[in-house]
Amino acid sequence: MSQNNPxxxxxxxxxxxxxxxVAASALTAGIxxxxxxxxxxxxxxxxxxxxxxxxxxAGDALSVNNxxxxxxxxxxxxxxxLDNSYKNLSRGRSDQVDVPKDxxxxxxxxxxxxxxxxxxxxxxxxxxxPAFRWVHFTEAIKKGLNVFMEKPVTVDGPTxxxxxxxxKQASEKNLKCGVGLMVRHCRGRRxxxxxxxxxxxxxxxxxxxxxxxxxxxxxxxKPDSITEVLYQIQRFHSFIWASGGMYNDYxxxxxxxxxxxxxAWPTEAHALGGRHYRDDYVDQNLDTYDVEYTYPDGARxxxxxxxxxxxxxxxxxxxxxxxxxxxxxxxxxxxxxxxxYKDQNMADANxxxxxxxxxxxxxxxxxxxxxxxxxxxKPYNEVERGAIASMVSSMxxxxxxxxxxxxxxxxxxxxxxxxxxxxKLTNDGPAPVPANEDGTYPVPKPGILKDREY
Numbered sequence: 001m002s003q004n005n006p007x008x009x010x011x012x013x014x015x016x017x018x019x020x021x022v023a024a025s026a027l028t029a030g031i032x033x034x035x036x037x038x039x040x041x042x043x044x045x046x047x048x049x050x051x052x053x054x055x056x057x058a059g060d061a062l063s064v065n066n067x068x069x070x071x072x073x074x075x076x077x078x079x080x081x082l083d084n085s086y087k088n089l090s091r092g093r094s095d096q097v098d099v100p101k102d103x104x105x106x107x108x109x110x111x112x113x114x115x116x117x118x119x120x121x122x123x124x125x126x127x128x129x130p131a132f133r134w135v136h137f138t139e140a141i142k143k144g145l146n147v148f149m150e151k152p153v154t155v156d157g158p159t160x161x162x163x164x165x166x167x168k169q170a171s172e173k174n175l176k177c178g179v180g181l182m183v184r185h186c187r188g189r190r191x192x193x194x195x196x197x198x199x200x201x202x203x204x205x206x207x208x209x210x211x212x213x214x215x216x217x218x219x220x221x222k223p224d225s226i227t228e229v230l231y232q233i234q235r236f237h238s239f240i241w242a243s244g245g246m247y248n249d250y251x252x253x254x255x256x257x258x259x260x261x262x263x264a265w266p267t268e269a270h271a272l273g274g275r276h277y278r279d280d281y282v283d284q285n286l287d288t289y290d291v292e293y294t295y296p297d298g299a300r301x302x303x304x305x306x307x308x309x310x311x312x313x314x315x316x317x318x319x320x321x322x323x324x325x326x327x328x329x330x331x332x333x334x335x336x337x338x339x340x341y342k343d344q345n346m347a348d349a350n351x352x353x354x355x356x357x358x359x360x361x362x363x364x365x366x367x368x369x370x371x372x373x374x375x376x377x378k379p380y381n382e383v384e385r386g387a388i389a390s391m392v393s394s395m396x397x398x399x400x401x402x403x404x405x406x407x408x409x410x411x412x413x414x415x416x417x418x419x420x421x422x423x424k425l426t427n428d429g430p431a432p433v434p435a436n437e438d439g440t441y442p443v444p445k446p447g448i449l450k451d452r453e454y
Contacts, residue, residue: 062093078234125149133154148177189338207258221280333362
C-alpha cells in the first residue's frame with residue numbers, strides 16, 4: 001500500500017498526536033520527557049556550513065509542518081556564503097529565522113559558538129565539506145544535540161571507523177541523527193523496496209547506475225587573493241581530502257540506493273577512469289569513472305559516471321531480477337517515478353506497477369521523519385549506515401584511482417587518512433594537499449600508486 005494513502009496519513013497523524021497527549025500527561029504527572037528543547041514546542045536549529053546544500057537543508061527543515069522549527073544560529077568560514085545563506089533563508093520566513101549578527105559566526109571554531117546557541121533536544125545541521133564531519137559530530141555529541149548531517153559523512157577508512165564509533169556514542173545518549181541520503185525517505189522507493197523484497201522481480205542479479213553531466217567539480221590554479229587552505233575548502237569538490245571528490249559527492253546516492261534495493265553492501269570494486277583534455281583545470285578528479293561492484297552472492301552493480309561537456313547526459317538507476325526489472329531513479333533524485341516490469345524490456349506495455357504521481361520531495365520527507373523521531377522520542381540514528389555508504393563509495397573511487405581491486409575490508413582498514421588534522425586547520429595554516437611548484441595538485445596515478453590515491 002502506498003504511504004501517500006489518506007488512511008495511512010490519518011493513522012500517522014493519530015499516532016503522532018497520541019504521542020503528544022502521552023507527553024502532556026507525563027508533564028502533568030511531574031515526569032519531564034526530554035522530547036525536545038526545554039520541553040517546549042519549538043525546536044531550534046543551527047546551520048554549520050552555509051553553502052548551497054546547507055542552505056537547502058535548512059530550508060527543508062523549516063518547511064516541515066509537524067511542529068514549530070526556528071533557525072537561531074549560523075556558522076561558516078566564508079562571510080559571503082553566510083550572508084547569502086541568511087538572505088535566502090530569511091526571505092518570507094521572518095517568524096522562523098531569528099539569526100541576528102551576534103548569532104552569525106565566522107571561522108574554523110564558529111561551529112562551537114553556533115552549537116552553544118542550542119539546548120538539549122535541538123538540532124544542528126552539519127553541512128560543511130565531509131572532511132570536517134567527525135570534528136563537528138564529536139562536538140554535537142558532547143553537547144547532547146540532535147544532528148542532521150549531509151552526505152558523504154566520511155572520505156576514507158580511518159574516518160569511517162571514527163564515525164561508526166561516534167554513532168554508537170550518539171545512540172547511547174539517545175540522540176536522533178539523520179544523514180542526507182534522502183532517497184531512503186522517498187515513499188515510492190520504500191514501496192519499491194518492499195515489492196522487491198517480496199519477490200516481484202525475483203532475485204536481483206544485476207544493477208546499473210548512470211550519472212552523466214557537463215564539466216563540474218573543477219578548479220584552476222589558486223589566485224593570490226586567498227590562502228591555500230581556504231581555496232581548497234572553497235573548491236572542496238575538487239579535492240579528495242575535503243569531499244572524496246566528485247566521485248563521492250555525486251555518486252554516493254545511486255550506489256547507496258541500489259545497495260539498499262539489493263539488501264547488501266558490495267564486497268569489492270574494480271574500476272577504471274580517465275582524465276581528458278583538461279584545459280587549465282588542476283583539480284584532483286578524473287573526468288570518467290566506470291566501476292564494477294560485486295556483492296556477496298556474486299550479483300553486480302555497474303556504475304558509470306562522466307563530467308564532460310558536449311556528451312550525452314543521463315541520471316538513472318535500474319535493477320534487474322530473475323523475473324523482471326525495475327526503475328529506482330528515472331531522471332534524477334526526485335521525482336523517482338519508480339516502477340516494475342514483467343521482464344527486462346523496460347517498455348510501458350510491460351509495466352507491472354508504478355508509484356502514483358505527484359510525489360512528495362524526499363528532501364523534505366527526511367526532515368519530517370527526523371523531527372517526528374525527536375518529538376515522539378523514537379530511536380533514530382542513520383550515521384553508521386551513512387558512514388558505510390560513504391566508505392563503499394570511497395572503495396570504488398580508490399579502485400579507479402589505483403587501478404587495483406579494492407575490497408570492503410581493504411577500504412575500511414586502509415591507514416591513509418586524507419586530512420588527519422582537520423580539527424586543527426587555520427586560515428593561514430598548511431593545507432592537507434600542498435600544491436606543486438607550478439600550482440597544480442597531486443593526481444591519481446593508477447598502476448603506479450597502488451596503495452594510496454595520490
